[in-house]
Amino acid sequence: MKLYYFPPSPNTRKAHAVAIHLELPFDLRLIDLEKGEQRTPEFLKLNPTGRTPVLQDEDFILWESTAIMQYLASQVPNSLWPEDIKSRADITHWQSWELTHWMPACQPLQYENFVKQLLQLGDADPQVVQRTTEIFHKEATMLNTYLAEREFLVNNTLTLADFSVASALTYAVPGRFPLDNYPHIRTWYARIEQLPAWQKTAPPRG
Ligand SMILES: N[C@@H](CCC(=O)N[C@@H](CS)C(=O)NCC(=O)O)C(=O)O
Structure with missing residues (x-):
């Protein structure tokens, strides 16, 4: 492949x-x-x-x-993508939320606060930052509450759902994502950052 x-x-x-x-x-x-x-x-x-x-x-x-x-x-049996249909549906629901709501709440902050400076494309647009920050808080509040009693998103074990949702936080620090009030997201993301696969795929300029 x-x-x-x-x-x-x-x-x-x-x-x-x-x-x-x-x-x-x-x-x-x-x-x-x-x-x-x-x-x-x-x-x-x-x-x-x-x-x-x-x-x-x-x-x-x-x-x-x-x-x-x-x-x-799906190439090999594993717990990231277990066989049972309820687990798969639950993982897919988090992956759908990530693409539709979470990434759009993170990506503009990453672009305005980090990528623009990196590529010398000008200052962050305050209106975009403010609008996205409001969306970020709405989605992050839900995620933080959900993670309060869990170590991982689905079945309390690492699955594709965690890799999907974590990916949007790749630039949380340089993108200045407002995560201060979301301790459960930070604890969960720190757990993902311990994984060798996450460390080996860390971006060169993250
Ligand atoms: N929904 C797509 C999004 C893919 C995407 O936007 N990739 C970006 C990099 S993060 C890209 O290749 N952009 C190139 C371009 O738009 O010219 C996916 O999940 O794979």
């Missing part, structure tokens, strides 16, 4: 961390987004949306990080 990836990307990190955690054999192919390699005709043939990550398993091509995680975790 080949994983087309961009190491600084939180979406890449989800798929890459699962592959490492499960010790799956795979090759890495760098797609450098800073050089525009996602817009080459060769890459657009793999993913017409021009985004990473992409998985290639012989002639089977898969894009969208959540689908890739589930496909990778």
